[in-house]
Amino acid sequence: MGVKDTHFDFTQGVGFKTFAEADAFFAAGHYFILTVKDQNGEIVSQRQLTFPPRTSPMIYSSTANGELVNALDLNDNSSEAYMTGLHFPAGAQVQLFLVENQRLWQEGDVLIDISGINRSAEIETVTVDANGNFTAKIWPNANLTLGSYDLVARIGDDTMPKLLTGDIVAYGDDRYGVGGTTYLGRSCAGGCECAW
Numbered sequence: 001m002g003v004k005d006t007h008f009d010f011t012q013g014v015g016f017k018t019f020a021e022a023d024a025f026f027a028a029g030h031y032f033i034l035t036v037k038d039q040n041g042e043i044v045s046q047r048q049l050t051f052p053p054r055t056s057p058m059i060y061s062s063t064a065n066g067e068l069v070n071a072l073d074l075n076d077n078s079s080e081a082y083m084t085g086l087h088f089p090a091g092a093q094v095q096l097f098l099v100e101n102q103r104l105w106q107e108g109d110v111l112i113d114i115s116g117i118n119r120s121a122e123i124e125t126v127t128v129d130a131n132g133n134f135t136a137k138i139w140p141n142a143n144l145t146l147g148s149y150d151l152v153a154r155i156g157d158d159t160m161p162k163l164l165t166g167d168i169v170a171y172g173d174d175r176y177g178v179g180g181t182t183y184l185g186r187s188c189a190g191g192c193e194c195a196w
Contacts, residue, residue, distance in 0.1 A: 017067040019060070019086060023053045057168050059085045059153045066135045074144055081115075081139035083151050085168070088128040092155050096124040098138050101148035109163045111152060115139045 014032075016022040032049040061069050062084040072079040083096050098115040115138050116122030122143075126136045138151075151170040158164065 019054070019058070019068070020066075022051070026051045027053060055087055057085065057088045057153070057155075059083055059151050059168050059170050061151060061170070062135060064135065064137070066133075072144060074146060077141060079144065080137055080141050081144070082135055083124075083138045083153070084133070084135040085126075085128070085153055086133050088132050088134065088153075088155065090128055090130050090132050092128045093157060094126050094128060094134065095154040095157070095159075096126060096136060096138050097152040097154070099150050099152060101150050105150070105163055105169050107163055107165050111161050111163055114145075114149075115143060117143055119143075119145060 014025070014030075016025065034047045034049055035043055036045045038044050060083070062082045063069055064080075064082055066082075066084045068084075069082075072081060081098065083098075085094060088094060097111050097113045099111055099113060102109065113121040113123045115124070124136055124138050126134045128134050152163065153168040154164065155166065155168075163169070
């Protein structure tokens with residue numbers, strides 16, 4: 001899932017550049033088969049895995065086209081950080097925060113956006129499209145700094161610099177790396193309980 005850079009050309013097996021592609025694949029009746037084998041290679045168990053389409057809001061780091069990105073290369077002058085959101089209320093105003101990576105988020109934790117010049121706050125605000133989605137640049141190349149980061153989206157205009165119930169967070173295994181490798185995983189909402 002996702003791309004390593006904007007010049008990705010996936011030609012083998014099953015892969016998706018966007019969550020919408022993955023949703024369409026599984027909605028068409030496709031599935032994965034998980035196979036467990038013992039040390040001799042004999043099949044111990046098999047299970048069909050299906051994934052229902054997600055309907056709750058989620059965010060992830062992306063390209064300008066909404067393709068999942070897990071890391072940026074500081075040596076690539078064209079690298080810029082985008083955030084994509086899916087399944088938000090159409091027409092809603094959403095504030096976008098880029099914050100230092102934190103292993104666990106809880107309601108009330110301080111939110112310090114660092115996407116501006118010299119890591120100053122520059123919170124972006126977007127309007128969700130009629131389909132409930134958005135993609136927005138949250139960190140231009142000139143401001144990128146080495147590290148791991150989390151993404152937070154807040155519906156509405158509350159400017160409280162603390163994590164609120166209902167904020168959508170991409171964190172933990174979703175952390176966004178600049179100059180390093182990161183991993184994809186989960187997005188959380190409403191007190192940061194997993195919504196998957």
